[in-house]
Amino acid sequence: GNSVTQMEGPVTLSEEAFLTINCTYTATGYPSLFWYVQYPGEGLQLLLKATKADDKGSNKGFEATYRKETTSFHLEKGSVQVSDSAVYFCALRTNTGNQFYFGTGTSLTVIP
Amino acid sequence: EAGVAQSPRYKIIEKRQSVAFWCNPISGHATLYWYQQILGQGPKLLIQFQNNGVVDDSQLPKDRFSAERLKGVDSTLKIQPAKLEDSAVYLCASSLAGAGVGANYGYTFGSGTRLTVV
Numbered sequence: 001g002n003s004v005t006q007m008e009g010p011v012t013l014s015e016e017a018f019l020t021i022n023c024t025y026t027a028t029g030y031p032s033l034f035w036y037v038q039y040p041g042e043g044l045q046l047l048l049k050a051t052k053a054d055d056k057g058s059n060k061g062f063e064a065t066y067r068k069e070t071t072s073f074h075l076e077k078g079s080v081q082v083s084d085s086a087v088y089f090c091a092l093r094t095n096t097g098n099q100f101y102f103g104t105g106t107s108l109t110v111i112p
Numbered sequence: 113e114a115g116v117a118q119s120p121r122y123k124i125i126e127k128r129q130s131v132a133f134w135c136n137p138i139s140g141h142a143t144l145y146w147y148q149q150i151l152g153q154g155p156k157l158l159i160q161f162q163n164n165g166v167v168d169d170s171q172l173p174k175d176r177f178s179a180e181r182l183k184g185v186d187s188t189l190k191i192q193p194a195k196l197e198d199s200a201v202y203l204c205a206s207s208l209a210g211a212g213v214g215a216n217y218g219y220t221f222g223s224g225t226r227l228t229v230v
Contacts, residue, residue, distance in 0.1 A: 004154070036221075043223035044155070044203065089154050093219075098143060098207065099168065100219075102154025 002027045006090045006103035013080055013110050021075040021106045023064075023090035031092040033057075033066050033073040034100070038087045047075075047088070080110045114138065116222035118204050124228045130192035133225045137185070137206030141220075143167075144181055146189050147203040149224070155203055161187065194229045201226050 007022040025033065035047040035057070048057030053068035062077045073090060090103040117136040125131050137144050143162050147155035158177065160168040163184035172179070176195070181187040191198055207219040 044221040046219075091154070098219075099145065099157040099160060100147075100155070102156070104152065104154050 004103040010107040019077040034091045036089040118222040128193040132190045135204030141206035145205040149201040
């Protein structure tokens with residue numbers, strides 16, 4: 001079946017620290033992989049995506065590389081800001097259906 | 113372009129009462145989804161529509177949940193009767209693509225309706 005496992009939180013970092021949130025997946029076929037972000041009181045927003053192996057998605061200083069050999073899509077940012085405080089969800093979407101399979105989310109708090 | 117609209121934003125009801133949520137997708141989006149996001153978990157698909165037909169409702173608790181998408185545009189999700197464990201955020205999403213098409217088509221989530229059952 002299809003599933004996503006992501007690093008449990010909460011994660012607390014100081015401003016300008018390096019961020020890694022681990023994500024691994026199990027999927028049938030060739031999924032596309034996504035990171036969504038949910039700021040307090042707001043809906044899900046697409047952060048970045050990658051549609052095939054070795055693709056790198058990037059946005060707002062965040063990056064993630066689709067690694068088929070390790071079935072991973074880890075999220076990284078070199079220098080986090082207070083405004084990055086949110087819940088981050090890793091997700092996959094198969095090419096045979098159209099629904100998303102989400103991880104449980106990782107809460108990130110960045111302190112000044 | 114306008115996003116996916118949902119209402120109400122918040123709803124508090126007592127257990128065994130009924131409740132309905134409304135979703136208006138992005139204009140032209142053929143596919144509409146309802147997801148349930150329980151606190152501390154990722155969203156889980158409840159039902160997927162392609163135009164006004166159901167594509168996948170395998171995870172919808174049909175003894176109490178129902179959904180319709182009349183005329184292939186707006187959709188309503190209903191819970192009757194509600195249980196305490198139905199407390200969650202109900203997210204609506206829409207996309208251009210139908211089932212079986214690749215993931216490069218736009219897929220947009222609404223802000224959700226937060227339901228609290230007391």
